[in-house]
Amino acid sequence: xxxxxxLAGRTxxxxxxxxxxxxxxxxFAAATGSTYEGGPAPATFPIVVAFAAMTxxxxxxxxxxxxxxxxxxxxRFRYTRPVVAGDELSATLTVDSLRQLGGADIIGTRxxxxxxxxxxxxxxxxxxxxxxxxx
Amino acid sequence: xxxxxxxxxxxxxxxxxxxxxVRYAGASGDRNPIHWSDRVARSVGLPGVIAHGMFTMALAAxxxxxxxxxxxxxxxxxxxxxxxxxxxxxxEGTTVTVNGTVAEVTDDQVxxxxxxxxxxxxxxxxxxxxxxxx
Numbered sequence: 703x704x705x706x707x708x709l710a711g712r713t714x715x716x717x718x719x720x721x722x723x724x725x726x727x728x729x730f731a732a733a734t735g736s737t738y739e740g741g742p743a744p745a746t747f748p749i750v751v752a753f754a755a756m757t758x759x760x761x762x763x764x765x766x767x768x769x770x771x772x773x774x775x776x777x778r779f780r781y782t783r784p785v786v787a788g789d790e791l792s793a794t795l796t797v798d799s800l801r802q803l804g805g806a807d808i809i810g811t812r813x814x815x816x817x818x819x820x821x822x823x824x825x826x827x828x829x830x831x832x833x834x835x836x837x
Numbered sequence: 838x839x840x841x842x843x844x845x846x847x848x849x850x851x852x853x854x855x856x857x858x859v860r861y862a863g864a865s866g867d868r869n870p871i872h873w874s875d876r877v878a879r880s881v882g883l884p885g886v887i888a889h890g891m892f893t894m895a896l897a898a899x900x901x902x903x904x905x906x907x908x909x910x911x912x913x914x915x916x917x918x919x920x921x922x923x924x925x926x927x928x929e930g931t932t933v934t935v936n937g938t939v940a941e942v943t944d945d946q947v948x949x950x951x952x953x954x955x956x957x958x959x960x961x962x963x964x965x966x967x968x969x970x971x
Contacts, residue, residue, distance in 0.1 A: 726864075733860035734895040735851060736902070742909025745898040749891050753866055770881075774890050776962075778915035784908070827915075 705766045705807045705832060710800040714762070717754045719818065722789040726750075742784030748791070749777070752813040752826035755795035759811065760830075767809075767832055775808070776829035782822045790818040793826070807832040840947045840970075846937040849900040853888055853922065854930030861892045875926065883921060890918035893933060893960055897953050900935035901966045904949070910968045912946060917962030922955045931955055937966075946970050 724740065730747050731738035738744075760767045785791065792815070799810035809830040815823050855873070862868050867889055870877040875885050894916055902908045924931050934954045941948040951964035 729860070730864040733857060733864040734892065734899060735857070736899050736908075744895060744908065745902070745911040745914050746891060746895040750864075750866055774918055776915070776917045777891065777894060778913070779911075780913050781911060784911075829917075 704802070704834060705800065705809065706764065707800065709765060709797050709809070711797065713794060713796040714755065714759055716792045716794045717751060717758065719790045719792050720751050720754070722747075722785055722787055722791060724787040727785075727787055740787070742786060745779065745781070745784075747785050748779060748815050748824045748826055751791045751793045751815050752795075752828065755793035755813045756811065756828060756830065759795055759797070767830075771833045773831045773833065774828065775831040776827075778827040780825045780827075782824060785823060789823070791815055791823060798827075805834050807834075840939045840942050840968075842939050842942055844939050846904045846939070846949070849903060849935045851896045851899065851933045851935065852930055853892070853896070853924050853933055854928070855886065855924055855926055857930070858886065858888055858892065858924060861889060861895075865889065865891065867891065884923050886924055886926070887921035888924055893918075893922050893953065893955075894964075896933050897935055897951055897961065897964055898966070900937065901949065901951075901968065904937060905968050911966055912969050913965075913967035915966075916951075916953070916964035918960075919962040920955075920958055920960045922960050933960070940965075942970070944970070 727743040728738040793813040795813045811828045813826045936952040937949045940950045947968040949966045953961040
């Protein structure tokens with residue numbers, strides 16, 4: 703099943719606020735072989751919030767995505783400032799583009815990640831490849 | 838580190854084990870079983886458990902932080918996920934090798950093109966980073 707063609711241009715509700723703590727940053731850093739001693743979080747840490755936004759998109763029954771057919775094709779981050787402990791982040795995802803390629807839906811998403819004051823922190827662009835089931 | 842256009846940056850070899858993937862699944866919230874279960878990974882046609890694409894990207898970012906000399910200097914980071922990093926179920930795991938070349942230096946930033954490989958093959962497509970120039 704292909705995804706709903708009207709998906710392009712759609713913006714989804716903001717994710718619930720995510721509390722960034724030193725412990726969460728330290729766990730993320732340790733998992734990727736770094737150490738955290740305060741200061742900026744690892745550059746890819748905002749994926750935690752962007753991933754929540756992508757999950758809401760993929761689990762929305764009106765969209766028509768089958769979760770186990772999705773592959774992460776591409777990821778980009780553009781930072782206004784690094785994430786730090788004490789941040790309260792939320793992500794608002796917009797489907798920027800939707801095209802079909804060889805039986806797959808190529809879904810271009812943009813998640814604007816902001817702090818508690820609504821100030822921009824980072825923009826996370828993800829391309830999701832949704833492969834249709836082979837008959 | 839001072840950055841000069843065309844200059845290669847010191848190669849970094851970063852180890853990945855199954856234990857890292859389990860930790861990353863917890864820390865990132867991505868609990869897809871292809872990153873911890875051989876049974877599920879094989880059922881979807883993979884040779885075995887693979888690293889999260891975002892895990893490999895995190896290793897690339899870690900290498901860039903090392904070159905920058907401190908974290909928090911990355912202004913842009915991007916890549917395609919072109920080939921899976923297969924992580925065997927043993928104590929050695931596998932190794933991801935990160936190389937970088939300075940592509941451009943302007944008044945306020947440094948653009949780096951990366952080369953990220955596992956077992957000699959590129960695993961990230963067109964990986965690149967932009968650093969703030971302090």
